[in-house]
Amino acid sequence: MRLGVLDVxxxxxxLLAVDAHRGARPLPAHSHKAALRLAELLDADGAIGxxxxxxxxxxxxxALQAAxxxxxxxxxxxxxxxxxxxxxxxxxxxRVKSETGVDLEVLTGEEEARLTFLAARRWFxxxxxxxxxxxxxxxxxxxxxxxxxxxxxxxxLPLGAGRLTGAWLPGDPPDPVDVKALRRHVRAQIARTVGxxxxxxxxxxxxxxxxxxxxxARLAGAARSAxxxxxxxxxxxxxxxxWVPKLAAMSAAQRAGLPGVSEDRSPQLVAxxxxxxxxxxxxxxxxxxxxxxxxxxxxxxxxxDQLPTTT
Numbered sequence: 001m002r003l004g005v006l007d008v009x010x011x012x013x014x015l016l017a018v019d020a021h022r023g024a025r026p027l028p029a030h031s032h033k034a035a036l037r038l039a040e041l042l043d044a045d046g047a048i049g050x051x052x053x054x055x056x057x058x059x060x061x062x063a064l065q066a067a068x069x070x071x072x073x074x075x076x077x078x079x080x081x082x083x084x085x086x087x088x089x090x091x092x093x094x095r096v097k098s099e100t101g102v103d104l105e106v107l108t109g110e111e112e113a114r115l116t117f118l119a120a121r122r123w124f125x126x127x128x129x130x131x132x133x134x135x136x137x138x139x140x141x142x143x144x145x146x147x148x149x150x151x152x153x154x155x156x157l158p159l160g161a162g163r164l165t166g167a168w169l170p171g172d173p174p175d176p177v178d179v180k181a182l183r184r185h186v187r188a189q190i191a192r193t194v195g196x197x198x199x200x201x202x203x204x205x206x207x208x209x210x211x212x213x214x215x216x217a218r219l220a221g222a223a224r225s226a227x228x229x230x231x232x233x234x235x236x237x238x239x240x241x242x243w244v245p246k247l248a249a250m251s252a253a254q255r256a257g258l259p260g261v262s263e264d265r266s267p268q269l270v271a272x273x274x275x276x277x278x279x280x281x282x283x284x285x286x287x288x289x290x291x292x293x294x295x296x297x298x299x300x301x302x303x304x305d306q307l308p309t310t311t
Contacts, residue, residue, distance in 0.1 A: 010138025081139030109156020115298030129204030218260025
């Protein structure tokens with residue numbers, strides 16, 4: 001069957017159409033993406049303003065049309081931190097439902113972490129042993145750890161690259177004082193969670209997902225996306241520590257000219273790099289392997305697991 005996953009994230013609204021059935025790996029068939037940056041459209045009261053809601057409704061309608069055009073039998077719609085934390089979330093969800101027919105499932109931060117962990121576990125398999133998974137989104141940072149398909153520990157922190165950029169780094173390039181203040185804030189937040197994971201012992205394999213980690217790995221010399229999913233890609237803490245001050249000294253336009261850095265994400269890359277560096281340092285991680293599967297694939301896998309078996 002062809003399934004569509006509609007991901008209303010803090011940065012983008014992304015429809016991923018996949019061909020899948022129970023017991024098989026989901027094969028991407030089509031991707032429809034629109035940059036929305038909901039995390040940056042919140043007003044002073046934390047609500048998504050009228051313009052933002054209008055754009056969200058129109059973007060979801062476009063994605064649904066794309067799903068129909070590509071033959072999706074069903075669409076699994078979900079939203080993450082930007083909608084979850086908006087003070088007018090109920091009104092936004094109501095309008096989306098009334099105007100598009102889409103009933104968005106709003107995931108908790110812990111659910112995000114658990115579903116991303118499921119995707120990473122299925123990608124790397126049981127031989128990876130105890131997994132530690134890091135995922136930096138636009139609105140939040142998810143961390144999960146475990147040896148099974150359900151993690152033993154899963155947390156979500158308000159340390160997304162888009163959220164932090166808007167709140168902490170107004171300059172272009174950012175003021176060094178602001179960068180230092182954000183670095184201190186990020187590390188204080190992450191440090192509160194380290195003990196919760198340390199009691200389970202050292203992981204056997206550390207995995208990172210998300211556009212932020214992929215872009216940072218590409219800067220550090222990892223293979224291009226065009227080289228395919230199955231090429232191993234890694235990011236070392238040493239390389240990351242070398243790149244953070246370079247990125248902080250650049251304008252967004254200069255960062256967009258770097259290999260693998262997209263124009264729409266370049267303003268957020270400094271904040272994302274600070275979160276990645278802080279997480280790797282505080283968890284004592286020397287190298288992470290980039291996982292091509294993340295939350296969307298976790299949603300698909302959960303749905304496939306719920307399908308009845310056929311005889």
